[in-house]
Amino acid sequence: MGDMAELLSEDAINEALEHLPDWTREGELLERTAKLESFSQAIQVVNRVAEIAENENHHPDIDIRWRTVIFRLSTHSEGGLTGKDTAMAAEIDGIIAAM
Numbered sequence: 001m002g003d004m005a006e007l008l009s010e011d012a013i014n015e016a017l018e019h020l021p022d023w024t025r026e027g028e029l030l031e032r033t034a035k036l037e038s039f040s041q042a043i044q045v046v047n048r049v050a051e052i053a054e055n056e057n058h059h060p061d062i063d064i065r066w067r068t069v070i071f072r073l074s075t076h077s078e079g080g081l082t083g084k085d086t087a088m089a090a091e092i093d094g095i096i097a098a099m
C-alpha cells in the first residue's frame, strides 16, 4: 500500500470505486448520498463519522438535509483523491450499513 497521502492514479481510483458501489466520482471528489430512516438517524450517522474523522484527522464534507446526508471526500492538502479518501469511504459505508 503506497503512502496514503499521495494522489491516486486514475486506475487506482477506478479500481477503488469497484469496491465502493455506493460512491461516485465527481471531479476531484468521491460522493455518496445516504437516505436514513429519520433525522435523528441521520445525525447519529454524522456523529459516528465525525468520531472516525477526528481519530484519523481526515474530514469529509457533510451536507445534511433532513434524512438525506451527502458525504464528499477529497484530500484538501493534496488537492485531489488519496488513499485516505477511499479508506474513509469504506468506513462511512460500514457506519451506514450498521444503522
Ligand SMILES: C[C@H](O)[C@H](O)[C@H]1CNC2=NC(N)=NC(=O)C2=N1
Binding pocket: 057, 058, 059, 060, 073, 074, 075, 076, 077, 078
Ligand atoms: C492540520 C490538519 O492536519 C489538516 O488540516 C487536515 C485536517 N483534515 C483534513 N481533511 C481532509 N479531507 N483533507 C485534508 O487535507 C485535511 N487536513
